[in-house]
Amino acid sequence: MSGEMVAVDYYIPLIMFLIIGALVPIGALAAVKIISPQKSTFRKRSTYEGGLRPIRDAGVQYNVQYYLFAIVFVIFDVEVLFLYPWIYVYASEAIPAVGGVSIAITGMLIFIVVLLIGLLYDIKKEALRWV
Amino acid sequence: MTLGFGDYLSLLGGESLLTGLVMVMVLLGLYLKNKNIQGYLALAGLAVALILTIGADRTMGPIFFGTMEVDPLSQFFKLVFISVSLIVVLAGLSRYKDSPSQDEFYILLLLATIGMMVVASSIDILTLWVGFELASLSTYAMAAFDKEKKNLEAAMKYFIFGATSSAAMLFGFSLLYGLTGTTKIAEIAAASIETMGPATLVALIFVVAGFGFKMALVPFHMWAPDTYEGAPTVVTAFLAAGSKKMGFVAAFKVILIALMALRLEWFMAFAVLVAITMTLGNVVAIWQKSVKRMLAYSSVAYAGYIAIAFVVVGAANNGGFDIAVAQGGLAASLMLILGHAFSKTGAFIAVAVVGYMALREGKDNPDDIEHYAGLGRRAPITAFCMLVFIFSLSGIPPTAGFIGKLLVWGSTIDSGLIWLGVLFALNSALSLYYYLRVIMYMYMKEPAGAKIIEPRGYVAAMVVALVAVFYIGLFPQAFVDFAYSAAAVLLH
Numbered sequence: 001m002s003g004e005m006v007a008v009d010y011y012i013p014l015i016m017f018l019i020i021g022a023l024v025p026i027g028a029l030a031a032v033k034i035i036s037p038q039k040s041t042f043r044k045r046s047t048y049e050g051g052l053r054p055i056r057d058a059g060v061q062y063n064v065q066y067y068l069f070a071i072v073f074v075i076f077d078v079e080v081l082f083l084y085p086w087i088y089v090y091a092s093e094a095i096p097a098v099g100g101v102s103i104a105i106t107g108m109l110i111f112i113v114v115l116l117i118g119l120l121y122d123i124k125k126e127a128l129r130w131v
Numbered sequence: 132m133t134l135g136f137g138d139y140l141s142l143l144g145g146e147s148l149l150t151g152l153v154m155v156m157v158l159l160g161l162y163l164k165n166k167n168i169q170g171y172l173a174l175a176g177l178a179v180a181l182i183l184t185i186g187a188d189r190t191m192g193p194i195f196f197g198t199m200e201v202d203p204l205s206q207f208f209k210l211v212f213i214s215v216s217l218i219v220v221l222a223g224l225s226r227y228k229d230s231p232s233q234d235e236f237y238i239l240l241l242l243a244t245i246g247m248m249v250v251a252s253s254i255d256i257l258t259l260w261v262g263f264e265l266a267s268l269s270t271y272a273m274a275a276f277d278k279e280k281k282n283l284e285a286a287m288k289y290f291i292f293g294a295t296s297s298a299a300m301l302f303g304f305s306l307l308y309g310l311t312g313t314t315k316i317a318e319i320a321a322a323s324i325e326t327m328g329p330a331t332l333v334a335l336i337f338v339v340a341g342f343g344f345k346m347a348l349v350p351f352h353m354w355a356p357d358t359y360e361g362a363p364t365v366v367t368a369f370l371a372a373g374s375k376k377m378g379f380v381a382a383f384k385v386i387l388i389a390l391m392a393l394r395l396e397w398f399m400a401f402a403v404l405v406a407i408t409m410t411l412g413n414v415v416a417i418w419q420k421s422v423k424r425m426l427a428y429s430s431v432a433y434a435g436y437i438a439i440a441f442v443v444v445g446a447a448n449n450g451g452f453d454i455a456v457a458q459g460g461l462a463a464s465l466m467l468i469l470g471h472a473f474s475k476t477g478a479f480i481a482v483a484v485v486g487y488m489a490l491r492e493g494k495d496n497p498d499d500i501e502h503y504a505g506l507g508r509r510a511p512i513t514a515f516c517m518l519v520f521i522f523s524l525s526g527i528p529p530t531a532g533f534i535g536k537l538l539v540w541g542s543t544i545d546s547g548l549i550w551l552g553v554l555f556a557l558n559s560a561l562s563l564y565y566y567l568r569v570i571m572y573m574y575m576k577e578p579a580g581a582k583i584i585e586p587r588g589y590v591a592a593m594v595v596a597l598v599a600v601f602y603i604g605l606f607p608q609a610f611v612d613f614a615y616s617a618a619a620v621l622l623h
Contacts, residue, residue, distance in 0.1 A: 011309075117157055117158060118157075120161065121161060125161075
């Protein structure tokens, strides 16, 4: 190992952080286990030690339609995500026009049209209608 | 040099056409009442894409800021992918006729094909990954297409294994990027040769695991038989013949460079993996009663045969680099891929015909070998096509499979791996046992029912595959030359 840093070396603090981060909670839990008195009663084992009575099962059912909405949302989230760097590239004129046609604009247009077709598909297939 | 839109269109005409077609088909599917035209649209699009792909200029060098390249290697694989897709669409014309969701089948199939074509052309790990995921996500949905219980199980297994392996692969890629600071495969290779460290090795192991899943190499093969058996049979044909080959082209691009960079006796590890893969695939195939599952295991064995190329290149690199041997080994593998693509697609479509027949008679396990009894008289075209595909898979001349196996066998001898050549030949002989059993059932047993009318789409698909298998088997020279020039791309 010579003195020069390679890319992985920059991660050494991160790795140390991960190790310490893993050790601290384990140590804390172990310390509690060793030091504290172990007296298990009914109240102690219930969900809320403060005395609140749990009223029903923890497994709550969500409507599966949320899933479709979430997917459509993610698609347009990603679109915005793409638009930001595109604006930067477009403004700095990093991508030249070829034959009078701006590649940056055409590329983004194609991208948006593809998304629009997807949206149209969702609407026609009634993915966005709440039943 | 700056390229205009026209240049891109002529270079990536097939991809552009198919992408546009998918958009049109999505819109048409929303408004059309009778969707049977969609299959013909897909067919026409694939046929034109095939011509465009053959005609594309292969000497242009990197395009799209050095992320893609149109070269003999990419065009060879695109040819395989489009042809397989074409045959599957033909079969789909019968399978999904009058089905209300048939347009989605063709759309997913075309999207998967586009993804594979992108993988074939990419020379950048991120572009490669995007193409890989496009193809994978489409095929996950296709595996569950008939929405039967078996389909869902197959798709679930495929999806979970696939997602995990994609994560492993992406992690490997991120490590490679961290180590070398670039996403271009050629630059990664150059940088890795200079600074070879333990981290590079870890990254490569992750990448190999990711590709190994798609290639169904032991020990990453567990999903393959279950998924191939449970998925709709036409989809299985596409998975075994198309999706799997995508794993190989990606592996050729990335792993080979890694193997050359390592300059260690690493290829011996691969040799052991290959030997286990082909032996396990063949031995387990013998016990199968379901023909579909048997073909799935033979597909695992084939993954082993094809992966011999990695070993041969590694051996050629051992102490001085013997480029002729390495090129021969790669070209042999490519020929095997070509032959296997056509024979396996055809064989699975023949299975689909028998399954269709058995289901109409109300049998509950449509892929059981019992249904093949007397197929020669019940469905003569299917039986004859199946016979030829089986001959091709077991390597009997004059078929495409024979050329591939002969070349692979020769390349193992050239590279001095006599033991691997012997094992390969023994495995081929072993595979004859279970292949011949199907033929015995088809032609020597009494028919289990009356003669049936074979669906026209299936017949067309099988005949196209049959013609290809014979054509490659009888006039292999043009294809072998093509394979050699494709192999040269990897070794320059």
